[in-house]
Amino acid sequence: MAINATPLRIPVTVLGGYLGAGKTTLINQLLSQAGNADPVRIAVLVNDFGTINLDAAFISSQSDSVIELSNGCICCSLADGFAATLDQIHQRALADPATAPQQLLIETSGVALPGAVAQYAHLPGFELASIIVMADGEQLEDQLADRYIGDTIRTQLGTADLVVVTKTDLISTSNLETTTSLIRSLSPAPIISAPPDSDLQLLVFGIGAFPPSSPPSARTSDQQATLAIASNRVRLVQPVDQKALEHWLEAAPPSVARVKGVVEGEKALLRVDRVGPRVRIQVWPNQVAAGILGTIEILSIKAHPGANQTLSQWLGDSPPKL
Amino acid sequence: MDSTTIYPARLVRTLWQSNPEATAVAVRSGRVLGVGTLESLQQWGPATVDERFADKVLIPGFVEAHAHTMAGAVWNFPYVGFFDRTDPDGKTWPGCKSLEEVVSRLIEANERMDARLVADGSEGGPEDVLFAWGLDPIYFNEERLSRKHLDLVSVDRPIFVFHASAHLATVNTKMLDMQDIGADHPAEGVPKDPTGFPTGELQEPAAMALAMPGFAILLRAFSDPVSAQKFAASCRNAGVTTVADLGTIQEQDWPIWEKLTNEPDFPARIVLAYRGYRGNDSEAAAKVVAKAKGNTDLLRFGIVKLVLDGSIQGYTARLNWPHYLPDPQDQRATNGLWLIPPDALTDCLAAFHDAGLLVHCHTNGDEALDVFLDAVQEVQLRNPRPDHRHTAQHAQLTTPAQFQRMANLGVNANLFTNHIWYWGDQHRTLTVGEDRAAGMNACRSALDAGVALSFHSDAPITPIGPLHTMWCAVNRITSSGHVLGPDERITPTEALQAATLGAAYQLRMDDEIGSIQPGKRADFTVLEEDPLAVEPMALRDIKVWGTVLSGVVHRAGTSPNPVD
Ligand SMILES: Nc1nc2c(ncn2[C@@H]2O[C@H](COP(=O)(O)OP(=O)(O)OP(=O)(O)O)[C@@H](O)[C@H]2O)c(=O)[nH]1
Ligand SMILES: [Mg+2]
Ligand SMILES: [Zn+2]
Ligand SMILES: [Zn+2]
Numbered sequence: 001m002a003i004n005a006t007p008l009r010i011p012v013t014v015l016g017g018y019l020g021a022g023k024t025t026l027i028n029q030l031l032s033q034a035g036n037a038d039p040v041r042i043a044v045l046v047n048d049f050g051t052i053n054l055d056a057a058f059i060s061s062q063s064d065s066v067i068e069l070s071n072g073c074i075c076c077s078l079a080d081g082f083a084a085t086l087d088q089i090h091q092r093a094l095a096d097p098a099t100a101p102q103q104l105l106i107e108t109s110g111v112a113l114p115g116a117v118a119q120y121a122h123l124p125g126f127e128l129a130s131i132i133v134m135a136d137g138e139q140l141e142d143q144l145a146d147r148y149i150g151d152t153i154r155t156q157l158g159t160a161d162l163v164v165v166t167k168t169d170l171i172s173t174s175n176l177e178t179t180t181s182l183i184r185s186l187s188p189a190p191i192i193s194a195p196p197d198s199d200l201q202l203l204v205f206g207i208g209a210f211p212p213s214s215p216p217s218a219r220t221s222d223q224q225a226t227l228a229i230a231s232n233r234v235r236l237v238q239p240v241d242q243k244a245l246e247h248w249l250e251a252a253p254p255s256v257a258r259v260k261g262v263v264e265g266e267k268a269l270l271r272v273d274r275v276g277p278r279v280r281i282q283v284w285p286n287q288v289a290a291g292i293l294g295t296i297e298i299l300s301i302k303a304h305p306g307a308n309q310t311l312s313q314w315l316g317d318s319p320p321k322l
Numbered sequence: 323m324d325s326t327t328i329y330p331a332r333l334v335r336t337l338w339q340s341n342p343e344a345t346a347v348a349v350r351s352g353r354v355l356g357v358g359t360l361e362s363l364q365q366w367g368p369a370t371v372d373e374r375f376a377d378k379v380l381i382p383g384f385v386e387a388h389a390h391t392m393a394g395a396v397w398n399f400p401y402v403g404f405f406d407r408t409d410p411d412g413k414t415w416p417g418c419k420s421l422e423e424v425v426s427r428l429i430e431a432n433e434r435m436d437a438r439l440v441a442d443g444s445e446g447g448p449e450d451v452l453f454a455w456g457l458d459p460i461y462f463n464e465e466r467l468s469r470k471h472l473d474l475v476s477v478d479r480p481i482f483v484f485h486a487s488a489h490l491a492t493v494n495t496k497m498l499d500m501q502d503i504g505a506d507h508p509a510e511g512v513p514k515d516p517t518g519f520p521t522g523e524l525q526e527p528a529a530m531a532l533a534m535p536g537f538a539i540l541l542r543a544f545s546d547p548v549s550a551q552k553f554a555a556s557c558r559n560a561g562v563t564t565v566a567d568l569g570t571i572q573e574q575d576w577p578i579w580e581k582l583t584n585e586p587d588f589p590a591r592i593v594l595a596y597r598g599y600r601g602n603d604s605e606a607a608a609k610v611v612a613k614a615k616g617n618t619d620l621l622r623f624g625i626v627k628l629v630l631d632g633s634i635q636g637y638t639a640r641l642n643w644p645h646y647l648p649d650p651q652d653q654r655a656t657n658g659l660w661l662i663p664p665d666a667l668t669d670c671l672a673a674f675h676d677a678g679l680l681v682h683c684h685t686n687g688d689e690a691l692d693v694f695l696d697a698v699q700e701v702q703l704r705n706p707r708p709d710h711r712h713t714a715q716h717a718q719l720t721t722p723a724q725f726q727r728m729a730n731l732g733v734n735a736n737l738f739t740n741h742i743w744y745w746g747d748q749h750r751t752l753t754v755g756e757d758r759a760a761g762m763n764a765c766r767s768a769l770d771a772g773v774a775l776s777f778h779s780d781a782p783i784t785p786i787g788p789l790h791t792m793w794c795a796v797n798r799i800t801s802s803g804h805v806l807g808p809d810e811r812i813t814p815t816e817a818l819q820a821a822t823l824g825a826a827y828q829l830r831m832d833d834e835i836g837s838i839q840p841g842k843r844a845d846f847t848v849l850e851e852d853p854l855a856v857e858p859m860a861l862r863d864i865k866v867w868g869t870v871l872s873g874v875v876h877r878a879g880t881s882p883n884p885v886d
Binding site: 087120 | 501502507509529572601602640655664689
């Protein structure tokens, strides 16, 4: 995935989930990949630096509240709170757009409600991309039954745009099925279990990134085959009827993690987003390249548990011309 | 040899069981040399007799074991709350009883700001925000403050009104425009009026932070030395000689307090509790232990604050079944929020417990208290520490069985009796209902179970003022005049004990302060009346003349920091 230009508003991904669900593990994987073929400058906000697994050689500078990595990523401590920390990042981005983060990732505390944390993504300079909630595949059933934390975890899952089930290596297939059906009863979001390393960036940031200005990333069919996430594109017949478009988006099967694009509506260009179960259509005030206009990009989870409606059938139902 | 001063008084209530009443106290080197009569104290040799307290009542200096120093910072700004409130200069700001009164108070403040700009020959910029605090719209029938009211004050200067609940702010149209908060703003917590434009109310910190020029004033206020001076002056005016900031002052601001408390006429002893569960707790524990080695008379470290749940009036405290009363709008979760995962509390507590530190844990709801007591029991089994003095803060809904368990585990209760007056009516009607509200902040049950008791203001949540806090524990009257749980009332003697020795015990300072006894610090609160002789309903009306802090006399009064 190539993200080169710094967007006007930094997309914010909130990473929630109970204690030990695997949030930091995911962040560590992302940071170690961020310098690879498709470099992306990530800012990570965490409560506790100590748990981020940083190779000393990898650190280019360090203060009490910010660690800068040699691949352009930064880790920021949340000791001063969300508002002050985000404001500092915004001021830095304004002062030096060339090094500003392209993606911002917040690791919430295990009992925080990610939906509430996500509200900080509306501060100037930021935009809410998505809420990802991690679920501990081994513990979830017990946790949901727990007197103290069951309600908290239910609320967390209920606000997710994507649920990632971790520790699937520790459980049997039938236990995984029980866990995913539990999650499905609590959340309309797509569920992915144990994301493989290969497409982590696509999974975490791809579902948030906007606009879809970049051409489809060049991957060989071999690479495509190993991915857990499928990327499809459909061209809509334009101009589209907004109501019909909305109905179509709402009918997407649960395996669809992200739909994005800019299309011609009756009066204006429309920005089309579906993040997890959330559909949003807004007027798009900017220009868009001719090749991009009318193309809708869809990311879906290939092995989505219990997807009962096939993707191709839904893709075939795209809204008719106005 | 240091000189001796003898203060004759109308009455000295020592709270020292062996000599409970006296008519004179002798002070040497900042400590109590003896109590008795002017004659009996002659045993100590030549002394200066200082008659200034001859018609006053001396009690041990009040100890406030739970406040926040930002109670000083707010006085840099106009107050628009419902109840009368006295500022650190001794000026009483009458409560604003209607939205009209709020608006006119703000108009005055706006004019003062204009006058200041003219005097400075300055233009004013986006930083030139009219900030006000203390608004409690819950008391204004159904009408809420909106941007329209604030636009009557100014359309050119951004306005930010911070509510007493600390969860809300209201801003004017200028602030909304400046910050680009318009009709299509996506954030929750930005309610819209029927025309679709924001009402001006900003709910919860994430939305309040959208009005950054106003919100930043709050963030900066903590590290302002002037605010620190004002906080100490408020303590002195209320008769408080020792006060604990429970976890709001962070390391980077410690030097401010080191400098201020070293000034010879600083009027309060400050305990800075460290806020735990922010990263590596074992490292933090070692840091606090090291810091406490450098304690001075007026600045103390060694206490740790943990926050386990939210607040009852905000419906974020964790309650046991049957939880909160039903929400007519059905929009609220059935239970509150955890701020530390229950599973993580034991290890977190153990890090500080094992280092020998004393932990004060905010547990507003009874479910949170269960989790704290389980954690204390577990750390005690792993690493028994006699006399640990861990304390449950607020513990507002504690049941008799929990008090018994606290007594057995040696956990103290610092209850929030001011809630009875300020929010008692809401608790009866909106949060938990008449029966459980009657058992809130149950001082009688705590004492009967043998729990070491104190109570607090949590300033600036409610004003610092131990006489008021005692009054609440003794009378249990709500602001509408209802007696909330009369069977949980305690006697004035018990209340005085809780506000002095009781709080000192919870800070592990009862060997040093909390009673007037030879060898202890010469800390006195100087009152015009005897709190044990007035009508219980008159307790909170007793005038505070001032304090004596380690032998230095501080007059409650007009300038932020007068020294006698
Ligand atoms: N076997 C297995 N272990 C995992 C997996 N994901 C995470 N873990 C382990 O689970 C433990 C907790 O993972 P973290 O990533 O620290 O979890 P977290 O959500 O950041 O936890 P907190 O920050 O404490 O809330 C670590 O020991 C990880 O190595 C997984 O998929 N399989
Ligand atoms: Mg973590
Ligand atoms: Zn508290
Ligand atoms: Zn407090």
